[in-house]
Amino acid sequence: EDQVTQSPEALRLQEGESSSLNCSYTVSGLRGLFWYRQDPGKGPEFLFTLYSAGEEKEKERLKATLTKKESFLHITAPKPEDSATYLCAACSGTYKYIFGTGTRLKVLA
Amino acid sequence: GAVVSQHPSWVICKSGTSVKIECRSLDFQATTMFWYRQFPKQSLMLMATSNEGSKATYEQGVEKDKFLINHASLTLSTLTVTSAHPEDSSFYICSAVPGQGVGQPQHFGDGTRLSIL
Numbered sequence A: 001e002d003q004v005t006q007s008p009e010a011l012r013l014q015e016g017e018s019s020s021l022n023c024s025y026t027v028s029g030l031r032g033l034f035w036y037r038q039d040p041g042k043g044p045e046f047l048f049t050l051y052s053a054g055e056e057k058e059k060e061r062l063k064a065t066l067t068k069k070e071s072f073l074h075i076t077a078p079k080p081e082d083s084a085t086y087l088c089a090a091c092s093g094t095y096k097y098i099f100g101t102g103t104r105l106k107v108l109a
Numbered sequence B: 001g002a003v004v005s006q007h008p009s010w011v012i013c014k015s016g017t018s019v020k021i022e023c024r025s026l027d028f029q030a031t032t033m034f035w036y037r038q039f040p041k042q043s044l045m046l047m048a049t050s051n052e053g054s055k056a057t058y059e060q061g062v063e064k065d066k067f068l069i070n071h072a073s074l075t076l077s078t079l080t081v082t083s084a085h086p087e088d089s090s091f092y093i094c095s096a097v098p099g100q101g102v103g104q105p106q107h108f109g110d111g112t113r114l115s116i117l
Helices: none
Strands: A003-007 A010-014 A019-026 A032-038 A045-050 A056-059 A062-066 A070-075 A084-091 A097-099 A103-108 B004-007 B010-013 B019-025 B030-038 B044-051 B067-073 B076-081 B090-098 B112-116
Touching: A003 A084, A003 A097, A010 A019, A019 A032, A019 A084, A032 A070, A045 A056, A045 A062, A070 A084, B004 B090, B010 B019, B019 B030, B019 B090, B019 B112, B030 B067, B030 B076, B044 B067, B076 B090
Parallel strands: A010 A103, B010 B112
Antiparallel strands: A003 A019, A019 A070, A032 A045, A032 A084, A056 A062, A062 A070, A084 A097, A084 A103, B004 B019, B019 B076, B030 B044, B030 B090, B067 B076, B090 B112
């Protein structure tokens, strides 16, 4: 069964304390791996798409990487405004989208 | 680019009322749109997949007569909650996939908070 698992469920960081969020997936025929940011009371905001192992994408303090089994979202020197829930999703070979349950990130000033 | 507009953002109505929520892709065409429901501090729960010009595909446990979905054009899908009751109160979010959707990311609206009194 296709599955996406995110860890940790919640993460508290001090401002400037870099860390990584994990997204493990078991998906047949991966068509794409996506990262989103969701703020309270808002819809998810698209961040990155990764298509193949070894691929990396960067935007400001965020960098997403992909292997054959997992993806990481690295946050470098985070700021309080990076606080949000981060979701990952995989598109399977049958074009089903499977979402993880998210990581709630809190960055303390 | 890839902007999805959802309207209304908040609606409060009496029990028994029907409520329509619109989801529009503003700068791209979307063959496929999705409707989700989200409870506080929980992840997205897929309700149905909407394909332009055909009937929506509902997830198990979702009443299709209760949640009517129409995807009449490549830029508009609507969700109608019929005869809404307090247990239908929730945060509803739509998304759209550009073009034919082959391995493309979903782009989300900002959600509709529905409160049934």
